[in-house]
Every structure is written in C-alpha cells, then in structure tokens.
Amino acid sequence: MTPLAYILAAQAADPEVIDRIPSGFSAFVLPFTIGVAFMFSWIGVGLIRLLAAIPKSDRIKFAKSLFIPKTALKNIKDLFCDCLFHTKIWQRKPLLGYMHSAIAFGWFMIIILGHIEVALFVPARLNVARGGLFYPIFYRYFVWMNPGHTTLRGAFFFFLMDFFLLYILSGIALAIFKRFRSIVLGMRHTTKPSLADRVALYSLWLIFPLRLLAESFTADLSGGSFLTVPVNHFWHFLFGDKLWFMPCWWAYSICLGLFFAAMPFSRYMHILTEVLWILLRNAGVEPHHPRKGVAEAEIYACSSCGLCLDACPMNVQKKNLKYSSVYFIRFLRRHNEKKINAIADKCLMCDKCHALCPVGVNAPSLRRAQRATVNNALPYDYSYLSTVGATATSASTLGRATASLRSAPPLASQSEAPVPPLTVPRVAWVAPAKVLPEATNKVLYFAGCMTHLTPRIIKSVEKVFKTAGVDYVFADRDGGICCGRPLMLAGKTEAAAAVIEANKKMIEESGCDTLVLSCPICYKIFKEEYHLEGIKVVHYTQFINDLIISGKLPVQETDRKLVYHDPCELGRGCGVYYEPRAALKRCGTLVKASKEYDESICCGGSLGSLTLDTKDRSKISEASLDSLLANDPQTIVTACPLCLKTFSEAVSNSKNRDINVTVKDFAEVVCP
Amino acid sequence: MIYEGKQKIWSDYQKDIPDDHYFYVRSCIRQSFFPASEATFLDITRNRLGKDIFETEHHTTCGGIAYHSDTIPQETVMTIIARQFALMAKNGYENYVCSCITSFGLYCETMETWREFPELEAKIRENLWKSCKLEFAKPKFLIHASDLIYKYRNQIAAQAVRKLVNVHTGEPLRVVEHIGCHYSKMFPSKGVGGAEYPYVLVGMIEAWGGEIVDYPERRHCCGFGFRQYFIKGNRGYSLSNTHKKFESMEPFKPDLIITNCPGCPYFLDRWQYVIAESTGKTYGQDGHGIPALTYEEVAGLVMGYDPWDLGLQTHQVSVEPLLDKMGVEYDPAKKYLGKNGKDLGAPAPCACLK
C-alpha cells in the first residue's frame, strides 16, 4: 500500500483532477440549490424561533451544556449512535436498523467524502461563492479525471464513494420493500404517510438510483470505481459512445431539490431536528408545553418511523392505531386541536413508545402536557386537605400497627364516623389506633387507594412485615388520600400539587426513615415529585427483596412455574425490573413472557387513559395475558393492585377455557 | 279533557243524602271568618226550601283544631264528638249535617275507627256517660252542608234569579272549585264524586250555569294546614302552597273560586293579598284578585240575596268586578255598613291588589 505521505505529495506534482467546467456552474444544479437553500433558511428561522421560545434559564443551561465535557461526550456518542447508526433499532430489529443506518450513515458518508474530495482535489470550490453549496454534491459532474494520473488516493475515494452508494442503495431497496411487506423487517404496522411525506419519500427513493445513473454515465470522464465503472461500460455497450448524461444529472438534482423542499413538512425533518433535540435533551431542558419551545424540537425530532405503532398496547385493535404517538406528534405539528386532545386523552401512559423510540421522544410526557393545557384549569376544592397534615403532626397520631394490634378489629368510631359537609374539615384522616412514642428509624407503609380494593395485597404485605419482624406503621390503614399521580396523569398538575403537599406533610412528620409503597403508581410519584428529605422511598418488591437477601424473610422454593408482569409505572416508569425477579427466582421457576422488561404490555387497567372504554381495555388485557402465558406458567405474578385486579378479571372472563393460571400478587407469592 | 270519563267516575262515587230533617252543627272558624255564610245556609234551607234544619246552642267545637295541633288525645276528641251525636239523638234527629270540613273529616275518621275497633267505641260510650250522662248514639247519615246544597242544587236553580253567566258576553263564568282536603281525601267514598274529581261543587256550578275549569294543582291544599299557619316561621310554606295553586290556575283565567271548607276561602283570599303586596303579582283581571267564595255565598248570589247581606265585603279580594259580570245590583255605599246601619269604616287601600 502507498503511504499516505506519498499520496499527498503526488497531488502537488501532477493534477489528478481537472476542473472540467471553468465557471463551476451548470443550470441543472438549480433545483437542488433552491431546495436546500429553502430548507436551511426554514430551519434557521425555526431554530431562532425555538430558542427564543425557551425560557432564558433553559437557554443558558443549553449553551453551557455544550461545553461541559461529560455532556459533550454524551452528545457525540448519542449523535453517532442515534442519528447515524440507529443502534436502538439495531438492537431490537437488526434488519430495520440496517436499513436506517444504511440510508443515514451512508448518505452522511457520501456527503463527507464528497467534501473531502473537493477539499483535496479542487479546494477552491469549497468556497460558497464559488459553488461550495452544490459543488461537492455534484463533484463528479464538474471534474475530469486526468487519465493516467489516477493515484491510489483517488482510487481509494472512488472506491469509498461507490461503496457507500451501494450501501445506501441496499438500504433504499429495503425501504421500498418495507413499504409493501413491512412485517419482514419486524414491523406489523407502518405509519400512514402524509402528502409531504410521500413527496419526500418518493424523491428519496429516486435520489440514489439517479445518482448511480448520473455518475455511471460520467464515470469514463470523471472516474469511478467498482460500481460506476462497470455500469458505465454497460451503458457504452448499450448505447455506444453517445451518452446523454445531462437528463440524469437534472433528474438527480430535481429529486434532491424536491426532497429538501418537502423536508420541513415531512417526517424527514427529523434528520436535522433530531440533532437539536438530542442536544437539548442531554442538556436536561424539559418541555413545559406540548408544542412550544423544547417540545417543538422534540416533536420535529420524531421520524414518524412508526415503531411506536407496534409498541402501543392499544393497537391490538386496528381502530386504535390512530391514537399512537406518531400521529399525536403529527397532529401537534399540524396544530389540530380537536384531534390532539382526543389522542392525548386516549393514551394509557404505559410509556412503551417512549422506551422504544429510537430518538427518545417522550410522547407520554407531551400528552400529559397537552392534557394539562385543558384540564389544569378545571375547578376543584381541596380545602379539606388543609387539615390532613396538621393533624398528623407526629407518628403518635398515625394508625400504628404493631404485631399485637394487627388482628384487632377497627374501632367503631373509625368506620362509622359521619361524613361532614364540604366546608367542615375532618379532624384526622388517619384514625388513631394507639399512641406510641416518637418513631424514628422506622418503616412507614402506604398502601394507596387501589391497594384498598385488593385487600389480599395488604394482608400479604403485613404478613411479610410480621414474618420479617419489621417494625412498621401503616399510614393509611383506615384509608388515606390519593398520591396525586392520577391527577398528574390527567393533567391536573396544580391539583396534584395540593394532594402531594398534604401527603408530604403527613409523611415527613411521621418520623419514618423508609417509606414502603405497594402501588407502583404511588411509588413513581413519591419518588419523583415528593422530594422527601432523608426518607428512603422504596417499592415493596425492592424492600422485600432486601429482606430476603439479608435473611430476614425466609422463602420457600416451590416447583411452580411463575411469570412476572412488569407493571408500567414500576418497570418503564421507575426502572425496577431486577428486584422482583430476583426475589421470585427464589420462590419458583421464573419463565419468560413473550414481551417483558421494557417491552412488557400494559395490563389495560391503567389510570393513564382518560377515554379508553372497557371493551378496548379488555382487548389489551387479553393481549397482555397472551404474552404472559407464552411459556405456560402456573402463576402470573404482578406487583401492582391495578394489574392484579385487571388480570384476575381477564383470566376469569377469558374466552379461552383452557387457561389454568392463577393471578397473584408479588407479596402473596413470596410469603404464601 | 274527556268529560265522559269524569262522569263515569262521578257515577261511581255517589252517596245517600236524605232530603230533610237535619241536626246542624256550625264551624268554629266560619263563625268568625264568614258568619253570613252559615246564616245564608240556614235561610236558604229553612225559609226558601222549607226544610227542617235543627240547631242547638248546646253544641260545641268538634275538637278538630286541638286534635290536629296535637294538643288533645284522640279519646278526648272522640268523646266530644260522641256528645254532639248524643245531642242530635236527644233532639230526635238521626241525620247529622256539619258546616265544617275539618269536623266532617274528623266525624268520618271517628265513625270508621269505631267501626274497626268496637272496644274503643265502648270506651267512648262509657266516657260519655261518665262525663255528661248522655246516651251514646251515632248518626244514621253524616252529611256535610255542601252535600246538602249539592242535593238541593236543582231546587236552588229553579228559584234562581240569575245564572253564573257573564251578562256582558253571555258566556258562562269560569269557575275553579276547591274542595277542603278533609272532605274526601281521607275517605273518597264519603264525598260526592270521590277525591280525584270531586263532584259536590262541580254539580252546583253546572246546575247554576257556570263552567268548571280543571287546572293541574286542583288537588293541592289551599295552604291552611294548622301547623303551617299557626307558627309564623312556617307561614312561608302556607303562602307558597297557595302561590303554587294560583300560578297553576292563572292560565285558565278563572272568574271565581268556589270552596266548601272554612279555611280555604280565607287563605285563598287573604294570601292573594299577601302575595300581591309582597311580590306585586295579582291573578285576576286588571290587577284584581280572583274572588274565593263559599258555596253558600255563590248560592245566595244566584238566588238574588244582597251581596252585603251575604258578607261579601268581608273578603279581601274585591268582589265588585264579579258582581258586575254577573249583573248583580249593589249599593257601593252600603259595603261597609254594619247590620244596624252604622258605618264600620272602610279598610286602608292596598298598594298592589285592587
């Protein structure tokens, strides 16, 4: 191989490439130039508008982040992995990943290499005034190879250019194929393209075949490699020496122009906005509005790839496809208020689309922001909550459940207390069972609203505590108030804050140091929004797993085949996948569900959806159940009262009479 | 409204009303509110129709007001009633006619109770003997005074000098009938025409040439109700009751209300004044009220009695527009003259009610 130093030296000696057209211009470049100029000005204006819409603090945060080495490194990594290589897609659907990276990375490389070639051989042409905008793109048209002077260096670039062109063409071929048979690439549903999408799409399909045509027609003049040269010979063989290459270059330029002109209105906008979104995301700037400011970058970063279509549990029914995140974002872009609201309200907020999104668009969060625009202003009156924290001033007023008291029936006064009218606040919401000295270093158990409708969870959790000798206080034995997450999900952010405030006061004043929650809905909000200083917030699966590891809770291994269902709020919501499985593995044989971890299918009972009806929900439950039953488990284990109730009903209502599976709560299985 | 349907019901609710020989008992309230009505009843039946209507100064209240105000027990009221009946028997009568609806209802209730619980009757018999040394008796026929006028309606029509007709238009007067609650609501079979479509007053109006109007709240209480009226704090309920009736009858534009109960003409009359003076609303023509008359007053007008002899000046709602419509001649100057011709003085004029 020729050393690089030699190649560089040779360039000065004898020109390898001669600028064929002295003006460096030909009329055919116009469509491309206009298209690309339009696109850049559109983006430029958009960028300024977007940055102007972001609060100043966020702007500063963003600017600073670009210079923080850690963030900068992450930026580079994410840009390469997410924008060019599409590693996230590779991981899940290799063929689809190949397709995307072929087009993205291939095209990126062609552009880069084109510029390098110009820089090496006709550096003057990089100047924008001398055609820098289009020259590198149409390099092969403008230059003439000096026969006999082709260096290895030149050949190397010829090779690379042909290689990446072929790479792209393979990706395009797959893309065209996918349009008709998407399932082969691992997609059951694909996005319905809009008009601009179609224009851009068909242009995109044509761009690279046309480039091949154009370059191969000129390959005998401007050089080529393993792809373009043989094709050139073929053309000569076919048409003789009279090759009319101009129409090809025109077509190539027109397609490029069309593509870039349509780009701002199409899904392909993501190619550029994705970059901005990744930078903003990594800077930690969060959207406050579903459409304005950062959200604009986020919604334009969506590539409409449609991976969320298959991810969405609602899409077991085709009629619900229209509620998928991709369409939500499309309507956000189009400002279609009515449709936006309908779609925002339907979502189960299971977060799967977010987890699976190649660019990490957080659609559920946008939907929540959208709900807030409508629902946050709805009137409410929580004046009765003002007394909740005040009366629960110390653990002494909390319903304390010691082992001796646990079996005692509730006091008559607790259950029969008359309901006062709205204006008269209730004295205490946690009825006193026994006055105990100040509790420190103690566990506070908060069951939550839903757990009260699944008493077997409470019973099992208390049994676990008793067996493991945990000294705990049952905060809402006699019922409590809501954690605020359902309000949050409904977009009633302010109302949620009021509820959070009341609960927070009660918990902080209880003197506990660990808060155990059996409901993932509660867990998520306690963890993320409560900011409880000095109090460890854990889900009972984590707490119980610790008890097992530390030997405090003995478990008995059985030969039962268990399958674990990841509740949305616990798994994707809080990233708790490991602990429940670790504990369950000690209790039986844990088999796999066909979709699990972050691909787990929502049970259908989610509080996230505001408008999904019972029928649609049961269809989702069925699909989720099917996934869980893939490996014939005897018991479905879940760690959420909603999932427990939903699956119990789904199993008993199932049309499949062969189902022979019981549904159990995590604590029930661990401590039977 | 299907008239034949009502006729069928009326034919189902007929009661036996003897033609003559009655023991008459007065109403406590009417003697104060509309004393001329009872006088007219006696004059029509005795002098115009030549009937034997006996009255004794020894009879007392029936005890109904105290009973319904929860101040005396049932046995007491029954003994009072037994005494009245005994007076009737002592004077050789077996037909009992009372002027008051509350009394009528109470007599019916008592007789039914005695029928269902003979031991109670025995006890009352004993009470009566112990307290008054009177022989226990029960009337053969228990009749309300309006039943009797209903019975004589055609005889009265025969002697009538005018009809219930607007003399200017020739159209029959539009009359609203209002039955006292205790007339037939407790025992529909004891009233002429039953409780839903009572015929006792309708029969009179039809016989005397008027047209009856049926309005949605016709069954509703006039608003009297002892407890509601006696206590000032509750009086708003009484007023609201009456108000509801007037709101309901208003679209039918009645010329006249005919009643058969002591309290009803009083409350339907006086509350029109209160409603007018406190809200400004009036229900008759041109800011007048709707006159609420007793059946005796209406009978008297038809038979040509002088309106002031009938006591029409004791009504709050002015009767002059009605008298004009009927073509009754009257002397406005004599309206507030006492029986002895002495001027009693005209009341202060109302602000809203003409």
Place this chain on the structure above:
Amino acid sequence: MKNNILIIGGGPAGLEASAQLQRMGYNVILIEKSPKLGGHLAKWDRLFPDSVPADEVLGSLLRGAEGVKCFTDTDVRAINRLDKSYNVRLTNGITVLSDAVLVASGFDLFDAVKKEEYGYGIYDQVMTNADLEAYFKTGSDPRIEHPGRIGFAHCVGSRDEKAGCRSCSKVCCATAVKQAIEVKQAFPKAEVYCFYMDLRLFGRHYEDIYLKAQKEYGVRFIRGRVAEVSENYDGTLLVKAEDTVAGKPLKVTLDLLVLMAGMRPSASGKAIGDLLEMQVEEDGYFAVRGGIAAGQRSPIPGIFLAGAATGPKTLPETLADARAAAMEVDRYLTEIFPDAKNYKQLVKERW
C-alpha cells in the same frame, strides 16, 4: 278410545296445550270466548326481549294447534260433574262430555281507569301499554302525534294494595323498557322517561335491553312511582313523582304518558271457576294443588290449570306451563282415569 279434553281459553296457554294433547292422540275441544284465537298475544305488536313480532309467535302456535276442534265466541254455560267426567254445556248449544278440563283462562289487563289520579280516560294524552301496542300495530292513534316527551308509568295496577293488587305483574318492567326503545325508534328526538319502583328485569336478556335503552336510546329511568297526573292549559300533562334516588319530589311536563297496566285474574275465568266452585287465592288467581312443585293441577280431580290463570307469567313461562299441563293431563288420563274400580282410591292417593 280417545278421551275428550276440554280446554277453556284460546290464548297461548290453551293453544300450546291443545297442540301437545292432540299430538298425544287425545280429542281436544278448545273454546274461546272472543271471536279470535290468540288472547292478548293477538293484540300485541312485538315481544320482549328480542322484539319478535307477536304475529309470528301466534302463527306458529296456531299452526301447532291445527286440527283441534275449536269454538270461538263460545263460553261455558254450565258444568256438571259426573262420576269421573264433566258434562259441559257451551253457550253455542253444544254439550261436551269431557274427561279432563284444562282451564287456561289467562288474565285481564288492569283497568287503568281505576287509578283515578293518572286520569286514563279523562286526560287526552294518557294511554296504556295495550293502546301503545295497538298503535304500533295499526300506526294510528289520535294521542300520538310527534310527542316530544313521553313517560312510562310502571306498576299501574301492580304492587298496589289500594288498587286491589298487591303482587307484581312480572312482565311490565320488560315491556316498558321494550316500548320505551320502540317509541325512541319511532320518534328519535323524543325524550323518554320510565318511572319505576324497582326494575324487575330478572329474565334472560332483560338486563341487556335495559342497558340498550340507556346506552343507545338515552331513556331516562327515574326511580319513583308516578303519584299524580294533571292536564295543563295546553293539553300537555303535568306528572309528579318522587325521584327517590335523589330524594326529592319531581315534576315534568309530558306530551304522552303510557300506563303499564298490570295483570289481573281474568273475570270470565273467574266466572267459570265459580261454576266449578274452584278455589281462588287471596290474589284472585286460581289455587293450585301441591304448591310450587306441581303447579298445573287444581284441587278438583280432572280440572287442570295452565298459564296466567295461576298468576302472572311471561310468554315462555306460559308455554312451558301449558306443556307441563299437557303432561299432567296425560298422566291422569292414562294412570288414574281408566281404572274404574279403584278410581276414587287412586285420586285420593295420586291427585
């Protein structure tokens, strides 16, 4: 020898029993007092819960009973009990010697006029369930002209001791729900209210039509008995009830009120029962022997009962009852009746 069996009443019970007994080879004589067979079924338009046309059901009943000797416009004039059989003189002059008599005299609809406060026959815009069915059949009724608000008053002559009928008539709730739906179908813009005390929708699919009425037709169900009806100046009705769920009195102006008249024992059935000195229970329906376990035998040997003669029944229940009665008749005529020597003893033991 073919036994003669007299069946009194040509409604669904009589027809079904005739068909069954004829198939068993008996000589069946069916009498019907009115000119037409079918009883109330012949006057009804559609049937709950699935709205099948009544004519269709009646048609199949009539086809089943083809070949049965049938006298319409005929009543019983006199009945004499012989040793085992009955000598029945009919009003058409014919005398039948019958070995068994099946009384399928059915029911009368409660005479809604008796509920005076509802004003049936007095207010122009009050009708009964039967009137509404007639409207559906003929398409004309002067009371129905694009009504905007329609009310259904449940329990008219049912669960009403003062009206002399303590029991539930069983079929009116489902009928009201059915008719409410049908009225909504005929007048989609109308508002429909059902005033009920309890919704007794016990049968199969009944709850479905209730849900359908609410969900698809927006029928408003108000828990509270209609207490009072009056006529407004414009001829509309002022209806009062208590919304017992809200705990408040309620009024509404309606253009049409449909009274769900309940089932009463048949008056002409009672007359025949008197001829036979048949026992009647407090509710007015014929007493049966053997209580709930054997509901088709009267206390008198050879006299059987079927259908609504022994209390309110739905149509399927009536038909099942008629089939059961046919079995009972057959058992009697094969096991007890032929044994002349031991007849009295057998009756004592097995009737």
Place this chain on the structure above:
Amino acid sequence: MVDFGFTLVPSSRINLDLFDKEKYEELVSMEPDVRICMACGSCTAVCTAGKFVHTSLREAMEDIFNAKTDNALESLRACQLCGKCAMVCPRGINTRHLIMSITKVYSKK
C-alpha cells in the same frame, strides 16, 4: 312592598322541564357512559375524598338529569381522580373521564 315577616319558600322540587338538553348532549358526546349508570352507589361508597367531605358521582349524574347542574359540580369538587370508583363500577363507567367531562361542560356558563 310590604314585609310580612314571612315570604314565599323556594321549591325543592326537581323540574325536569328545565333540563338543558344541549349541554347534556355535549356531555354525552364527550363521555357517553353518563347514560348507563344504574345508581348502585358503589362509586360513592369507595370514594377517597368522600371520607372527608360529601362527594358523590352518583348524585352528580342524578343532579345533571334533574337540572341541578350546580349541585353536580358541587358534588365533584373534592374529587382526587384516584380511580377507585372506576374499579368498582359494575357497569364499567369511565368515571374519571366522566367527572372531568361534567366539570368541563357544566362549569362554563
């Protein structure tokens, strides 16, 4: 006007003639489940907020039908949208959305 020391008492009677059909249709189009309540009262019985103050979805629906929409809003003001009612509703009514829809439709005057 004369003050007699007593006056007309407002009626507590429900007047269905005042029922606002248009608004109700708006509500139905938003959440059709409002039609299918059978007044069992489960929602009220489990209500989290109902432990402290008078709150009842069942009553709110009744109030809407009975043209007392202000009462309906009053009955729902304390709701925390926790969803317990949705869990227990035998007819599967989408209670949370219904509550929000009622608030949406009837709080705009």
